[in-house]
Amino acid sequence: MLDSGAFVRFENVGFSYGDGPEVLHDIDFTLEPGTFHFLTGTSGAGKSSLLRLMYLAERPSRGVIRLFGRDTASLSRMEAPVLRRRIGVVFQDFRLLQHLSAFDNVALPLRVASVGETEIRQHVGELLTWVGLADALDARPATLSGGEQQRLAIARAVVARPDLLVADEPTGNVDDHNAQRMMRLFQNAHNYGATVVVATHNAQLVKRYNYPQLHLDSGRLNILPVALPPVPHAGPAQMQLPANG
């Protein structure tokens, strides 16, 4: 297979919600394992929609999506969850479970994957300390501030050491200082080998970290390579421009 090593491969993907207009047109790109990309574009350009396809929340209307070398269209109901556990997601609207404590929210991906409780306790505790929520282990999401909820959502996405980390506007509710802390979490995941895609409006952030961009313009994708030499600890993402891109 041509793209057997490719982690994420979109082939001529089009997507529309229900019978609505197509919001993504002819999306065609490959992300090699261990790369880090920003996903940019104006509001309503289709960033969240593209990510939803990537984390298997939606199926493309046309075209093929391959994840970890598998055609996602052929996944059975038993196989899909196994694939999903390799993907960490920060939802734009957080999607924390309101009835669970901060701790249990972060522990959820581990529990779903049947990780032991002792390991969970240690791992989750550490991570919550890192995102600055050490005092809020037992707090319900509703009693957290907007930024605290966002940090909790990020912790839940990275806790299971996913192979693919997908974050939708993960720094919209935190200040610059915290945004950098969160970026360090993503870089950390990147360093241990995860493929990372971060959708953001924050031009500042994109400029500072200077990873290659997937840029959406009303549903069409352009790939912008890095403008300047990359920051030392995060080598330039390897881009493979599709022939018909």
Added chain:
Amino acid sequence: MLDSGAFVRFENVGFSYGDGPEVLHDIDFTLEPGTFHFLTGTSGAGKSSLLRLMYLAERPSRGVIRLFGRDTASLSRMEAPVLRRRIGVVFQDFRLLQHLSAFDNVALPLRVASVGETEIRQHVGELLTWVGLADALDARPATLSGGEQQRLAIARAVVARPDLLVADEPTGNVDDHNAQRMMRLFQNAHNYGATVVVATHNAQLVKRYNYPQLHLDSGRLNILPVALPPVPHAGPAQMQLPANG
């Protein structure tokens, strides 16, 4: 009365959620009518809590809050709604009504205030066009992108021409271009006489617009006057530092 003209006056206000720790301490400030302030502070500093007090969603644990010259503690259940209609709020989590169309969401404050349907139709239509949602009049909030939802929330806050406009992180989900459009909406409200308070993490925004800041640091308020000469079209807000501030 000393502060009869004051629009918003906090006197030695302390606040805690339920039996929890105090999240706001000795808040003491006055906002004169027609002023424009940013509310800044790190995540969890208490910005949303302060705004919740301001838009009458919570009562202070101690101290006095005066709005439009009235002590809010003495409001009857019939008077409070009338006061609330003079306040426009952009919630940090939008709080759009999921079952209503974009149009009906924006029309809600007018309907609650018994405005006629013809007026509503014209007014709401114009406003939705301005925030770039002219095509989405009938869309449910769930079918809008994150930024579109945020713009909808802002439209709902300003539609009834409130005397006090309170926005909690109103630009977290929109790009720079849209953030400036939204700021222009707030400035517009400011121009026709509204008192505006915008909580934000966006240092960029604060720097660019250079309004005076209410700065929260772990529950304590400092007032930072404007650093540079104000931008021309928005005269410097008049600050009245309290004696014991």
Added chain:
Amino acid sequence: MFRRHYDLPLGRDGSGRLVPWIVALMSYLATLAIAAALALGILAWRWTEGVAGAITVLLPPAIEDGAAVNVKAEDARVEQARKALGELPGIGAVEALDAADVARRLEPWLGAGAAPGDLPLPRLLVVRAQRGIKPDLAAMSRAMTEIAPGAVVDDHGVWRAELARLAARVTALAGFAVLLIALSGSAVVVFAVRSGLAVHRDTIEVLHLIGAHDDYITRQFRNHTMWLSVIGGMIGWALLIATGAFCYQAAESLDPALLPRMGLAPWQWVALGAVPAALSFLGMMAIASAAAKRTVRRALAKLV
């Protein structure tokens, strides 16, 4: 009264789907219970009435030498007694049972083979008093003894008292069942409405913060719940009409000799269903709307 335009997500959520069915079922059950209580009451009343109004006159058999019965003499005495009774004040119809009738009435006790003539049986006259008049038993007794010594006049006083007691008990029991069903039905409707509305706490809060008066919010919920109750009532009516038709058929097909008849005309049957139905539907609607109002008020009271 019903706003065309709701700000609340009513009708699209769980509560919207649940409330009509619960109201339907509960008002259906309540109606059945009330109707059953009413029917039992009517039945018991008719029963005691039927027995109470009737006076039995028993003429001993006219036996000639040996064991042969003189049927002609008996017939003559019965005719004589009937005339005498007809002349007494307060007496309505007088029905004379011939020997075969009497034998049939005694059949359960004497066996089917007991044909008239085989046994010396007494002759019976069933006397109905005029409505509302208590006939003079002593006078009747005197008149009868003149015609046939040993005649007995009986107004079933013992039976009447027993039956009255039974009827009262049965009606009380049915009433208790109605109460029970009404109570538990109300509880379920209250729970359904409340748990349905709990989903809308966020919406209530937003409306509140936007400056809606408590009444503005409460009214919408109450009106909507009323509307759901009306739908539920219709479903309940459909069920009831089906059940009523079935019961009427079933009752008709039962052997009339074995069960005391209700003796109601079809329109009376309809009334027997319609009155409790109207009662329970109105009750359920009142309960549902009160539950909606109370729930919203409580949610609002928690808000500043």
Added chain:
Amino acid sequence: MFRRHYDLPLGRDGSGRLVPWIVALMSYLATLAIAAALALGILAWRWTEGVAGAITVLLPPAIEDGAAVNVKAEDARVEQARKALGELPGIGAVEALDAADVARRLEPWLGAGAAPGDLPLPRLLVVRAQRGIKPDLAAMSRAMTEIAPGAVVDDHGVWRAELARLAARVTALAGFAVLLIALSGSAVVVFAVRSGLAVHRDTIEVLHLIGAHDDYITRQFRNHTMWLSVIGGMIGWALLIATGAFCYQAAESLDPALLPRMGLAPWQWVALGAVPAALSFLGMMAIASAAAKRTVRRALAKLV
């Protein structure tokens, strides 16, 4: 089977509060209906059994010249008949009613004043066949006619058929009521569970996207719903015990002469309640858990 740790907000929402009450009410009503059907069935069975097993032998009155009854001769004949019957095959107990007994039995028809001796009444013997054996009526008839010419032997064939028909009808009607209540009860439980779970669609979606298998999600909902049903069952039991105690008291206080007795020992009464209760609780639990499972599966099927 019951995970200590739920990822789902069960037990804190509307559905958590509603389901137990609905299960309680529905299983309560279903139990009452089943118990009523059972009780009616037993009653009807005992009734027909009581009549069917008994054969009535009727000896004509022994009348001397005039109309005087020779009581001694009658007593002797009754004793003779009793002996003769006892010697026939397949005969169990033989009970002879004395003249007073017969008069009492005829009282409803003849009036309370008909004292023995006043009238020439036949004497009755009630013969019980041995269990499972159909006695030879012809032989009995022959034996009796020898002792007293004109004696009648009757096994109440007509009545038996009538009663059997009545019993079948009443039981069918009660069965229909059970079916109706069970159906509507199930419908309400299904609706309650479904509308309760509809609230959790977002949670289900998040779990799904995090990589939970369908079973992982379904099991939690099903287990929790089962648990709610168990609570509902307990409430239903409490209600039932109260109702049972009340009904038992009420039945005991009724005049035993007027109603056919059930003749059940207290433990039999308990069984009469426990069996339908167990049945309906298990049924409601099965329904609730199936509803939960189906709802979650449908919600999941909508997700990619």
